[in-house]
Amino acid sequence: MKTVKKRYVLKFPPQSGDKPLSYVLVKEYDISINILKAEVIPGKRGNLLLELEGKISNIKKGIKYLETHQVECDLLDKKIKLNQNKCINCGNCTAVCFAGALSMHPVTWELQFNKKQCIVCELCLNACPMNLFEIDFHNEN
Ligand code: SF4
Ligand code: SF4
The missing domain is CATH 3.30.70.20 (Alpha-Beta Plaits)
Known part of the structure; x- marks a missing residue:
């Protein structure tokens, strides 16, 4: 199956800093991550603009995984x-x-x-x- 690139804005809750969420995306779902923009203030919400590359089914699973960890994921479709x-x-x-x-x-x-x-x-x-x-x-x- 061919791979696709999707851009997402991710909003991390303050307590998520110690969780290896991106590691899971790479290892478990075989997704490549390119960080295009990051705004992370210690103790506050962090915002990341990411380009994810992988099989569409894996990207969907990876996004679901993030959402179960209270990460807001908005597809950037503009x-x-x-x-x-x-x-x-x-x-x-x-x-x-x-x-x-x-x-x-x-x-x-x-x-x-x-x-x-x-x-x-x-x-x-x-x-x-x-x-x-x-x-x-x-x-x-
Ligand atoms: S939206 Fe405009 S200013 Fe912003 S990165 Fe794209 S081209 Fe540059
Ligand atoms: S006319 Fe507009 S698009 Fe062209 S160089 Fe000036 S600011 Fe940029």
Whole structure:
């Protein structure tokens, strides 16, 4: 069976810090984990944006396992769309894209959008004077 990639926002309860939850996902469910963003404050809720790769049945089981340990799991089924034809290459959006998905080409100074690096933080939506970014709720996976 082929593997798929799914992005989830996970919200961990404060007491979950000592549980090897990610270890179980890798060992028991054969899921690869790529942490795209982490906000963890000791003693408080922790939020992680993860990309999980594995068989769809295993990802579902792994998510169920997390939910039984009081981890909230939200499938991230939106993407950022850019209407690049109208871009004036001002570079404003690159200043807010800390994930490195937006950059200026070093020679042509044209905007480059690497969708694979986008973590859908949505900061570019307000940064573009031409309003060229929008949220696409369609999930290709
Ligand atoms: S949504 Fe965030 S990560 Fe994605 S392109 Fe915009 S600023 Fe970059
Ligand atoms: S802010 Fe808008 S117009 Fe400027 S480079 Fe980015 S997408 Fe293009």
